[in-house]
Amino acid sequence: MSKLHKDPIGTAEKAAKEISKITKKNKHDVALIMGSGWVSAAEALGTPTHEFAVTDLPGFPAPTVTGHGGKVRSYDLENSVKALVFLGRTHLYEGAGMEPVAHAVRTAVKAGCRTIVLTNACGGINTGYKVGQPVIIKDHISLTAASPLIGADFVDLTDLYSKKLRELVKAEDPSLEEGVYVHWRGPAYETPAEIRMMRTMGADLVGMSTVPEAIAAHALGAQILAISLVTNAAAGVTGEKLNHAEVIAAGKAAADRMGKLLAKVLPKL
Numbered sequence: 001m002s003k004l005h006k007d008p009i010g011t012a013e014k015a016a017k018e019i020s021k022i023t024k025k026n027k028h029d030v031a032l033i034m035g036s037g038w039v040s041a042a043e044a045l046g047t048p049t050h051e052f053a054v055t056d057l058p059g060f061p062a063p064t065v066t067g068h069g070g071k072v073r074s075y076d077l078e079n080s081v082k083a084l085v086f087l088g089r090t091h092l093y094e095g096a097g098m099e100p101v102a103h104a105v106r107t108a109v110k111a112g113c114r115t116i117v118l119t120n121a122c123g124g125i126n127t128g129y130k131v132g133q134p135v136i137i138k139d140h141i142s143l144t145a146a147s148p149l150i151g152a153d154f155v156d157l158t159d160l161y162s163k164k165l166r167e168l169v170k171a172e173d174p175s176l177e178e179g180v181y182v183h184w185r186g187p188a189y190e191t192p193a194e195i196r197m198m199r200t201m202g203a204d205l206v207g208m209s210t211v212p213e214a215i216a217a218h219a220l221g222a223q224i225l226a227i228s229l230v231t232n233a234a235a236g237v238t239g240e241k242l243n244h245a246e247v248i249a250a251g252k253a254a255a256d257r258m259g260k261l262l263a264k265v266l267p268k269l
């Protein structure tokens, strides 16, 4: 590894050891990264055995965006499934590069998690979507030209968003649709012309997260489930302007349904 880069996997191993120390659990099974709007959905998982600040672990920057938690919780779910839940995440647009973006999922994999569940709030490009609708991510298009991987790590992304896990979630809730998610660096939202370009490319959803985490976790052997919550119509779809407060409000309104879905699905992953 180039000396320009730190040691991301080593730092994740250190963070995972710290989680074991804090929770007195030698491993966790599944991790959940809760994006904006999803934090209150975590309530449906019951009472965590432990809660601590991400900044108690090595390698995590303090959270910067309103609506994001900066907390980690450990849960003992049904079927003795141990779940690690990160409330909030770091985004590429925060400007610190890919390492902090990928750190939570790398830490989770090093803590033993074989399954990573990524949630986010996003814009709806598909005009059939309604605000407040959850959509399972079936594939992605990366428009950031940035990767969390460094060096000749030619990881296969054919089944990045595990078909098996997608089928399992749809069995729980057959009304759920699947879509293609575009990763946009932000922090500015897209122009209407960019949204038309994305729709032409085959995209249904657009957001500023999830993709680097999915790639980094899959490169370490984890299977991925990703669910988006459509909290606004993408630019130009309705003629309305986009604002962050509306996104937070739409997330809060849907949190109950999301929480119940996650509580049913997590112990089965």
Ligand code: 8IG
Binding pocket: 121, 122, 123, 124, 184, 186, 188, 189, 190, 206, 207, 208, 231, 232, 233, 234, 235, 242, 247
């Ligand atoms: I919430 O419309 C949310 N996040 N890029 N575009 C992009 N990210 C988003 C959007 C959106 N809404």
